[in-house]
Amino acid sequence: MADTSQEQARQPFGAAASEWAIELSGINKSFGPVRANKNIDLKVRRGTIHGIVGENGAGKSTLMSILYGFYHADSGEIRVNGAPHAITDSRHALALGIGMVHQHFMLVDNFSILENVVLGAEDSALLGPSLAKARGALKRLAQDYRLEVAPDAIVEDVSVGTQQRVEILKALYRGAEVLILDEPTGVLTPAEAGDLFRVLQTLRDEGKTVILITHKLREIMAITDSVSVMRQGEMVATLETSDTSPEQLAELMVGRRVLLRVEKGPATPGKVMLEVEDLVVTDDFGTPRVKGVNFAVRAGEIVGIAGVAGNGQSELLESISGMRDQKSGVVKLNGNPMSTLGDDGAHRARLAGLAHVPEDRQRMGLVIAFEQWENSILGYQDQPAYGKGMVLDINAARAAAAERMKKYDIRPANVRLKTASFSGGNQQKIVLAREMESDPGVLVVGQPTRGVDIGAIEFIHNQIIKMRDAGKAILLVSVELDEIRSLSDRILVMFDGHIVGEADPATATEGELGLLMAGIVGKEAAPTAGPAGREPNA
Amino acid sequence: MSARRPLPRWADVALLPALNLLLALVISALVLMIIGRNPLEALDTMIFGAFGYGEGVGYTLHFATNFVFTGLAVAVAAHAGLFNIGAEGQAYIAGLGAIVVALWLDNIGIPFGWLLVMPLAMIAAAAVGGLWAFIPGYLQAKRGSHVVITTIMFNFIASAIMVYMLNRVLKPVTTMAPESATLRGAGKVPQLREFFDYFGYAPVNMTILVAIAALVAVYILIWHTKLGYAMRTLGLNPSAAVYAGMSNSRLIMIAMGISGALASMIAINEVLAVQNRLVLDYVAGYGFVGIAVALMGRNHPIGIALAALLFGALYQGGQELSIMMGINREMIVVIQALVILFTGAMEGLFRPSLETAFMMLGPRQKTEAIARSTAQPES
Structure with missing residues (x-):
């Protein structure tokens, strides 16, 4: 990554000297012509839980992927503990003490918890010593952070909440000081989410830094110390959680009152x-x-x-x-x-x-390669309103689609546009309009x-x-x-x-x-x- | 967040096939240079042979007629998400239906007898060829046997059946060759040269009108009927077809039946109009080239018409090349194969680099890309 920042180091060079665990400044990242991150500045204070909220496509995951070494920023600077680093890959990020817990777990289902923790971090060709060492380390981590697990249980036999703990343990075992969690509660029951939050609070109290990516405002309000809001690739605000409200965060995320x-x-x-x-x-x-x-x-x-x-x-x-x-x-x-x-x-x-709005609009409810009007009659194409007999009355279908488009405020208002060009919310409105209007x-x-x-x-x-x-x-x-x-x-x-x-x-x-x-x-x-x-x- | 996006339509439809064709021609030129021939002279000969004089044009159109049928056959199946590799066998076995009807009605004494015989022979051919494609369709729909595997196997079965039928059933006792009796009357489909001297001795015939009608009919079927809408839904998203309450099994069988019926029209163009009798292997690879035609024509009737014309020209130009320049037949096949290879099998060769190139240029692409990336849902 090109270090284009003209800024001098504000903090004295040194490991634990910085107040900030992570400092990102001027991060830019484009995918082709799409600017996923525009001039992002972000500071995460050591020993806090820092939330990042934003809608789908706001650039949260891209930013974290840059921090974790999956992507390289086009420009900008990353400082870890006050020292600038060009993070080359996730191994490098781990070496700097940055660990990530992904939304979809990366565990080997038929390995034991202990084996999963050691996987990729073995000390030698012989597994025995590594496992013994890990067993001790797990015990210590369990005591320090109240992350109890049964080391010999097979991953596929334990609950989803426990699998997530294993992911956290994996990161801690590798020496993570900063833990990034991407939408961690999506697969959890409320009780499991409660457990997770207690673990995160313990981690913070023990001096670790946690970055929590989520779209659930309630979670932000419940456990974070500070929160950053992203919208359309830009960082629009960073606030102390105690100074804000869900309404204000929602407004910042969307750009209007909701x-x-x-x-x-x-x-x-x-x-x-x-x-x-x-x-x-x-x-x-x-x-x-x-x-x-x-x-x-x-x-x-x-x-x-x-x-x-x-x-x-x-x-x-x-x-x-x-x-x-x-x-x-x-x-x-x-x-x-x-x-x-x-x-x-x-x-x-x-x-x-019976009308049906399916769970997965892209897999079932829509043909993504169709023009909007074609999806607007899916499932109802045989109705006489859309043509008598074998013939499809394209004009009638387009007119009906245009009418619904207006009624449900589907944007952009063009029935000839390919469905893939609509945002997730508008795609869902296409499905809803079709099913609800069938009366x-x-x-x-x-x-x-x-x-x-x-x-x-x-x-x-x-x-x-x-x-x-x-x-x-x-x-x-x-x-x-x-x-x-x-x-x-x-x-x-x-x-x-x-x-x-x-x-x-x-x-x-x-x-x-x-x-x-x-x-x-x-x-x-x-x-x-x-x-x-x-x-x-x- | 994938960075690559589909090409703009004009590039996908015109630029990409043109690049493929160009590459094929460049490599063909290299091959010709290796054997010590002048590639420019060869190209000139081919173009003249295909379009330069009436008889050449007639041959080009005759070949193109075949390619329209097989190209449409592959395209109709492709719109329903099915890869019909069996157009070859479907067209071949359809000859049975065509010749049986034509021989039966050959000697009726009414004027313009062919006007009666040809449609009946078409129906018979379509029924036999359609059935030959319907069976793999049934096996896919009801038994889960993949249509790619079964249609290939059905090509071999068709070939074996035809050898048997020609040797044991259809061969008159007086002939030695494995072929049926010859049509002499109303069974023959009239040649266009009977009306236009321009075509010389070229075999282009009334079937070309059927091909043009088929192009229009397929366009209407795919884009202006409820069946076509359902087939496209199935082809683009089978789960959405289930969600929409379409019977996927029924659609698969119908699409395969139509596909086979389209391929069958080769039997009219070759058996009734040119050979005037059923012979071995008269399909001569048109079925397989149809795959390249459909790919290059982007499964659209207009594209298929143009691609069929190109391949027709290639076949005719190739013949001209072997006659005029004395390049042997095998060399011509190499050149034709190169074009099929680059426009058909390796159709996507330039796609990734072209997509990257387009992404770097053009503000319109940029806005489209932004719209697309914001449309992308997560979780």
Whole structure:
């Protein structure tokens, strides 16, 4: 990396002398013509938890990848402990005491925890001495930072929260003084997230520095000491957490005022529109993922299904919407059982009045290479409105798309644009507009705001409430517990393919829901997961 | 955050194929120089042979007709996400349908008898060739056997069946060669030279009108019908097709059937119009070259028409080259193979460097790139 900074070192040269663990100044990084980072300055004080927030594509991950040596900045300076360094790769970053815990764990599933910690840091060709040394070190780390794990447990047998601990231990074992965590709570239950935050606080109290990348403002408010906000490749503000509020952070992230709370009146449920009876669904490999589920959704209410990702929600959604065959059980729409013959179940579900906003818009809900108007009729292309008989009435489809574009404020307002050119939020609006405007009796929504900007989230939530108030039966599946709590009229919690409990969003605490989501009810926690506690900020 | 982006459309459609063709010609020139021939003279001979006089043009159009059919066959399957390598076998076995109908109706005594026989023979050929592609489609849709594997295998099966049929079933007792009886009347498809002297003795015939109609029909099918919309959805994102409630298995079988039926029209162009009888191996690789035609034509009828014309010119020009310059037949095949190699199999050779080059230039690309990168969702 070119060291173009004219600045002189402000701190006296020396290891522990600097107040700042990390100083970035004037960092620029372009990918082709895209400027992912523009003149970024960032200082992280030693011994603090420093949050970095920003929407998708704001440049958070790029910046951290530069610090960790994955990318090289086009210009700018990195100082670690006051001394300038040109970090060449992640090995170099580690040598400087910078460790990273990735969003997707980089563990060998069928190795023990101890082996995973040692992996890549072996002292010699013989494994024995390294493992013995690591075992001692792990014990010490566990004492110092309250990071207890069972060293001989196999990684695939332990909980996700524990796997994350292993990642943290890996970094600490390699001597990390600065720990970068990228969206660490995305895969955790609330209780596990609470555990993680306690660990991070201990790390800080022991003098380590933590950089926390997240899009969840609540987490920033709960545990960071200071916070930096990024927007469109620029660093827009660095604040003391105690001096700011979620509203202010949201405004800085988006660049305009946003409403974080969802306003909704009480529900007035009508007749049962969707019934699921003893539903059993298997995944592509024949493993049962939904194991006998019963529930009903009535007109004019939102039923939310909470749960940690991968507990059968995806298969449940796909089965109800006709995309996946059920092994046994019945799905009734408006009292009529759905047929399961043939591979066009989704077509029959739509005819029966079910609209489906899929969990993964890019994999299922859209054809990304299509023009916008083509996606605006996906699933409804056979309707007479879009042409009689075999012929596709392109003009009618484009007109309908343009109308929805206006109504849902989809930008840029050009139906001929390729869908890939729309932002995540606008892509999601294309799907929502299509499904909601089909005027369904039942609306099934999966992860409505995944990868969507805060501004669009507000809009999407309001649309869902509007559908409810228009008397639609809505089934909402989300891994964002906040979303479930603020939108739902009833909450069902799914764990390991079962509905393990029902809760009233008005009275249920996050802690209670968290216990249900973790399957604590009637099940023992994994031995290495640590005591299941309540989140400190609940 | 991947830095590379697709090329602008004009570069993808025109510049890239042109570069591929240029490279093929440069290497062909080197080959000609190695054997001591003047490449410029050869190029001149080829262009004159293909376009310089009526008979040459007629031959070029005749070959191009074949390439339009196989190119469209590959393209229709490709739009549904299927790689039909079996156009060769589908066109070959379709000859059975064409010749049976044509022989049966050959001696009806009505004027313009071919106007009746040709459509019937087309239907029969399309039925046989379509069925030959439908079977791999069925196996893919219902049994998960990959269509690339099965269509290749079906080429061999078709070849074996044809040898058997010609030797044991269709060969009149009076002939020695493995070929069917010869058409003498209404079974023959009229040659354009019967109406235009310009074409000399060239075999270009009424089937070229069918090819033009097929180009238009495929355009309408793919972009203006609900079936075409569903096929494109399946081809671009099979999960989205399931989500949309399309029956993927049904679409696969239909797309393969249409693909095979298109390839079958070669039987009309070759068997009924030129040979006037069924002979061994009359498809002569047109099915495989169709893959290159579809690739170069970007699976679009206009592109396919142009690519078919190019390959037609290459075939005809190659013949001219061997006659006029005495370059032996094998050398011509080498040159043709080079063009197929660079425009077909190695079609993407220049793509990465061209994408990089485009990324460095042009403000419009820049804004597009920014739009794209902000559109990219995470997690």
